Amino acid sequence: MAPIQSLARTAPGAARGPRRRRFVRALPYLAPAALLYAYFLAYPMIDAVRLSFFEWSGFRTESPAFVGLENYVRILTKDPVFWTALTNSVIWVVLSLVVPMMISLLLALALNRRMIGRNLFRSVFYMPAVFASITVASIWRWIYNPTLGLLNETLRTVGLEDWAQQWLGNPDIALYSIFAASVWQGVGFGMILFLAGLQQVPPEQVDAARVDGAGGWQVFRHVSMPALKPTTVVVIILTMINSLKVFDLVVGMTGGGPAQSTQVLALWTYTQSFSNHNFGQGSAVATVLLVISLFLVVPYLMWSMRSDKE
Amino acid sequence: MVTRRIKVKAVGVIAALGILTACGTSPDGVPEGKGTTQLVVWMPASDSEAQEAAVDTMVNGFEKANPDVTVTVEERQTDPHKQALRQIVGTDSGPDIYWYWEGLGLGGELVDVGLSQDLTEYYDEYGWADRFTNPALAGVTQYGGYHGVPFGQQAMALYYNKDLFAQAGISAEPTTYDELIAANDKLVAAGITPIEFGGTVNWHIMRLLDSLLETECGAETNTALATGKASWAEEPCVDAAYTELATWGEKYLNDGYFGMSNSDSSQLFFSGDAAMAFEGTWFDAEVTDSGLDPENVGIFAFPTGSDRLSAFGEALYINAASEKKDVAAKFLDFVTSDDIQAETVGSSGAISVNKNVEPGTENPLNQLWSPIFGGASGVYGPSDQNLPLDLTTEYWRVQNSVLTGDIAPDKAGDAMQEFVDNQ
Numbered sequence: 001m002a003p004i005q006s007l008a009r010t011a012p013g014a015a016r017g018p019r020r021r022r023f024v025r026a027l028p029y030l031a032p033a034a035l036l037y038a039y040f041l042a043y044p045m046i047d048a049v050r051l052s053f054f055e056w057s058g059f060r061t062e063s064p065a066f067v068g069l070e071n072y073v074r075i076l077t078k079d080p081v082f083w084t085a086l087t088n089s090v091i092w093v094v095l096s097l098v099v100p101m102m103i104s105l106l107l108a109l110a111l112n113r114r115m116i117g118r119n120l121f122r123s124v125f126y127m128p129a130v131f132a133s134i135t136v137a138s139i140w141r142w143i144y145n146p147t148l149g150l151l152n153e154t155l156r157t158v159g160l161e162d163w164a165q166q167w168l169g170n171p172d173i174a175l176y177s178i179f180a181a182s183v184w185q186g187v188g189f190g191m192i193l194f195l196a197g198l199q200q201v202p203p204e205q206v207d208a209a210r211v212d213g214a215g216g217w218q219v220f221r222h223v224s225m226p227a228l229k230p231t232t233v234v235v236i237i238l239t240m241i242n243s244l245k246v247f248d249l250v251v252g253m254t255g256g257g258p259a260q261s262t263q264v265l266a267l268w269t270y271t272q273s274f275s276n277h278n279f280g281q282g283s284a285v286a287t288v289l290l291v292i293s294l295f296l297v298v299p300y301l302m303w304s305m306r307s308d309k310e
Numbered sequence: 311m312v313t314r315r316i317k318v319k320a321v322g323v324i325a326a327l328g329i330l331t332a333c334g335t336s337p338d339g340v341p342e343g344k345g346t347t348q349l350v351v352w353m354p355a356s357d358s359e360a361q362e363a364a365v366d367t368m369v370n371g372f373e374k375a376n377p378d379v380t381v382t383v384e385e386r387q388t389d390p391h392k393q394a395l396r397q398i399v400g401t402d403s404g405p406d407i408y409w410y411w412e413g414l415g416l417g418g419e420l421v422d423v424g425l426s427q428d429l430t431e432y433y434d435e436y437g438w439a440d441r442f443t444n445p446a447l448a449g450v451t452q453y454g455g456y457h458g459v460p461f462g463q464q465a466m467a468l469y470y471n472k473d474l475f476a477q478a479g480i481s482a483e484p485t486t487y488d489e490l491i492a493a494n495d496k497l498v499a500a501g502i503t504p505i506e507f508g509g510t511v512n513w514h515i516m517r518l519l520d521s522l523l524e525t526e527c528g529a530e531t532n533t534a535l536a537t538g539k540a541s542w543a544e545e546p547c548v549d550a551a552y553t554e555l556a557t558w559g560e561k562y563l564n565d566g567y568f569g570m571s572n573s574d575s576s577q578l579f580f581s582g583d584a585a586m587a588f589e590g591t592w593f594d595a596e597v598t599d600s601g602l603d604p605e606n607v608g609i610f611a612f613p614t615g616s617d618r619l620s621a622f623g624e625a626l627y628i629n630a631a632s633e634k635k636d637v638a639a640k641f642l643d644f645v646t647s648d649d650i651q652a653e654t655v656g657s658s659g660a661i662s663v664n665k666n667v668e669p670g671t672e673n674p675l676n677q678l679w680s681p682i683f684g685g686a687s688g689v690y691g692p693s694d695q696n697l698p699l700d701l702t703t704e705y706w707r708v709q710n711s712v713l714t715g716d717i718a719p720d721k722a723g724d725a726m727q728e729f730v731d732n733q
Contacts, residue, residue, distance in 0.1 A: 020718045057423075058396065059396065059399045060399055060400030061399055061423050074732070080704065080725070087445070101402040133533040135366040145566075145569065145570070146569050147564075147565065162412060166565075166568055166569045167569060168510070168569035169569030174569075255510060255512075257509070257568070257710060258714055259710035260710075271703065272700075274393060276699045276703055277419075277699050
């Protein structure tokens, strides 16, 4: 009897039965969310891709006309702004993966130790993350105001008037000025995630490493870093997704200007669709953005999941 | 009495409007104790108390004269107002009447897609063709038929600070472009910023480029460029206009103009930190509200040499999908009548579209516009109203790229024409 029981326990067909029953039981609970997801997320996404093969003004009284790949040809070869927007989006992603992540990690490490005012500092650094992006944009627009703004006024007060700039008016630095506001807003959220990850580091491992003579860097490199890997994966993926779809800070601070120098893909999608009423080209830009997002996020996610299994 | 005014915060809540407007209403959607016919009017929100009061006067007066009608005004900010109107095209969820700019790029777009009702029969019924000034009528007849009734006639010109002009040794208003440049140079020599602009809103500096094109190209060629009948790449005057624009950006505009909005840069004029502002008739009220002595402010048309005035019109249109067109027309007749226009003139512009109504007297700046309008032989509209939407976006990109130095002035016309050819 024993071998037969063992076979029954391991045969694929036999295992499928309970799994199927569990799936059927779960279905009523999954269905509402799945339907909402399909209608509000999957369908618009697929429809945007479909629309990218049509020329359409967005007015219900006008029918979309099928144009094949023409919208893609236009944005890739004739659109004077698309490549600027793509380049800026790539710059934004790369900077986001370096600057705010590093600051978040350093803040988390600094505030993960017992010290006076630790909770106050955590709250202060996290606070900008709760502001709406458009509020952050308003705050920083005033900070950057070329004549009355805090930054230029401070530079003039301390004798560094030569450093005063048109922070949002100079096309060479405007994107980076917006990015600074994004860092100010974003590091708090990353810090909280890293702090949560650091709570998972077993104190006994840290103590054991210290007993073995490991210094601060070695403890971080060989104990904390490996324990932070799941958190780092989450932060990297969230950072890539959020930086690819950056929109509101740019709208609120420069509107994509001056001379489209701070244009990014998400905003150019919106501008083409809702300002220029080229819904076909707008959808083509959105599709490019979708493909880039999947291209960046999916391989990293798969690699990370495979590493976890191993 | 307070007008039922709904300030809509975002386009996405259009659906919620049905709920909002249903609050405190009877089952048929009409506020309890009010008229049985509800008229919905969409307008852009205004920060001006005078404009809000003028709308209240119009609505309350109409309701008093027509007790069976209730008028609800729904207001949005400028861009959400445009988007909301574009979204309701082809649906029955729009207003009965909507406020919009004239011109092929804005009002004409909605005429093309069938949102606007041709009002020829109402012009005949009410005799409106005899009511409005010729420039005002030209704005509503440009698409063929009569689309909308004129509601605002705005012109743009150079406001200047008389004290700052005197400090720089400028004794008379410039009447030619060369005199204007000479005045700019005198202001610079006196350490005064000649003129303020806010670059984050592209349409502000656009006014300057529009006027430079009118100056360098003349009325005929400038119109041909706007209507696609002349090549931006082949008219030498286009290069000259962009060259002048680059010079203005380099020498005459306020520091940091690209990082400022229009309202931020206006503060420089109000505070006496800039000698001129390129603004429109609505600016009269803002000047007096700012505390600046209106007696110390003068206005002169940008001296293009073409005798045309930088101007545009605004109209009230009837939605072709409205089931209450007759009541809507009655409302339009009321708000543009001699009495109501005389009562509200000056609230949103210096002059009335009604030719029987004299300019308002409460703001001394309003009076300065009469000779400016009288001296104009025609108008040239702002490019964002004349050009198609995507070409407007490109016009702004090229204009700003010339100012940042990313496009050489003599290559700007080529860039514009390349975009036109690629359409």
